[in-house]
Amino acid sequence: MSTSKGAGIDRRYLYILLFILASIPILYPLNLPVTIGEHSRLVFELTDALPAGSIVVSSFDFGPATITENRPQAKAHLFHCKELGLRVVAVAFWAAGGPLGHSVLTDVYGEGYELSEEYGTEIVFLGYIPGAEVGMQTFGDDPWQAKGTDHFGTAIADLPLMQEVRSAADVDLWGEWTSGTPGEQQVIQFVQGRHQGENPGWPETGYMPLVVGSTAVSVPGMMPFYQAEQILGILNGLAGGGEYELQLVDAYDYALVAALPLLDSQSVGHVLIIVFIAIGNIGWAISKSGGGRGA
């Protein structure tokens, strides 16, 4: 039986404790207060400031392994776009993003949205574009070359919205929902960087406005891009999704909340891990002061 050297506690007891404590808030919500962070607020404000009719690209670049984090982010942002009358071109540069994106769009725009009147004018789903970075760059240069048909087999030429989307220069905001590669860094390198300054409506830096919803593990690596204003707002994992949902609840009575109810459980889990780390360090300090070698 393996044991933690620091405190001598079998790690499996810690797993059981984590399982129990994380379960309690799911079954009996604690309703802990949620503060809206700067990064989530900026995503909301940037989207909210767009005039009706603006073109937003929503890119579903995640797989089933991270739907807990990415799906609420994408869903909340799409709902926000719909409420504001923004026109959405949805794509996926991950194969799994095709069906997952369709599922998210169905939640927001309703079952059979592809048959509705607004499809083709207010919303288009191009589906999976193969080629990863190459596909992304081609899409930025000329979406018509990147994908000949949409997710449902309709030719792009038959979609009125796509008549106005001939390159990244026509995009007013890019929402990137990602958990890996290709993701936000590839958008920055192969779309944003290549089309700098092509749209006078973009910020002073000349970069196409980019907001990112990502798994929490990737967010520290995005900070240099955020500081350089290549990324204008970040939804940080489940917490970021919950914070965005909270802003939507306040502003639009958002009813599709998915991340917000789970934040209690996440907070409890984090407290437990902090306690574990403290115990481990105290155990290490005691063993060191007692002449032992420590962990």
Place this chain on the structure above:
Amino acid sequence: MIPPTIGQLPPELDLYAAIFGVFATIFIYSFLWKENPLSRAVEHLFVGLAAVFTLAYMYDAALSQAVWGTERLAEGYYIWLIPLILSLMYFFFFTKKYFFLYRYPVSIVAGIMAGMMICGMIQSNFMVQIQSTAALPLIGEVDGVGVWEGWPPQGLDSIIIIIGVITALSFFFFTWEHTGVLGVSTKIGRYVLMATFGAAYGGTVMARMSLFIGRLTFLYQASYEDWFWAWYLIPVAVILVIIVGLWGRTSSAPTRSTYSTKPTEREET
């Protein structure tokens, strides 16, 4: 063409999906107790499904670009034959005689990616980062607000970033011995790097916790009509794991686990 609704089960299969989901979730997490045949089976199933799904989707998407959907080949755009032929050349990997042909698509893809990466990386990940660090405000006003007003003041943020960048870079400077001023700088740089890794670790914990909570939510909330809740099956799945785990311990002679970190006798000697 792959149906656009693939991945979405018809409602009549929801019950089976929930049952399968409970067993798969418990089996994969049973790895935390010990590696066992059930955790391994689900792990392999996941990898296999993901590989097949990705392959099918990429095949469909590539062909729909050139052959069906847009019908570019039928319209006489024969240039689309080139990527199709190059893609098929990957299959020469499986022959000894024509293996050399497999190298052509690999080298073309590697060349394209190298060219794209060099341009994209230098501009977006290197030049822009240097520019934005150099442009950090230390004095004056930004957007009509004094750099040192408010909390935390922008000036303090800038100083921390500048010190962090310089000292962290100095840590990787190996031309001179790390003594004196350079020694102090590398020591601070080491702390900066440790703080960065700490932030990354915090993000990792947060992400893994989120995924765990996602599965817990499924276990507690997935249901079928009014009579079946997924959590009914949790004890059954746990008992199955215990039986298989204990059976594996007592039945056959121990074999080296794929993921075991314990050295074999041969390695020990």
